[in-house]
Amino acid sequence: MSLLVSPAGERADEFTPVEDIADLSLSEGAVLVPLTVIDQAIADRRNAPLGLSVAGDTPVCAIEPYFGQVELIAVRFPSFSDGRGFSLAKRLRRAGFAGRLRASGPLIADQFAEALACGFDEVWLPDAMAERQPLEQWMKAKDIVHDHYQTGYGEDQSILQKRLAARAGALA
16 A cells, blocks of 8 residues: 655545546545646636646746645656656745645655655655555654755755865865
8 A cells, every 4th residue: 555654654645646637527635637737627626625746857937837726746756766856846945835745656765854855745655665665664764864965945054065064174
């Protein structure tokens, strides 16, 4: 079974993925739609929350017009080794998106602290990854990492920035 992890633990996923706009009318609650059908989903909007699912390489300018119309943006990761979604999360937060930001895909628990530091609020895992790394591993992993490769939304210095500062102090 898939798993939705937040810093507080597991949470229920109220968003139902809808790939085809024809299926939108079949879902009564909150829906998560791809960028290709977001305009029609907004036009056909019901009184239910709307989420937007985007690839990690989607330009912010393609997503920004929807900031005020969606409650959730889910950034899809094709694999745990593809880090473009982390950069996109930072750019979305810096562009002003204040809603829920979800990393979606086969991430590993070791990436949880980094995901949170980059601005994600939660991580959705497919069945296979949820079975391999249960909730307990995710909760432990979020507190283990204190230094980050990227500075996140409101975070301290990155590992590189700390190394450069230490080197500059050593040379002085």
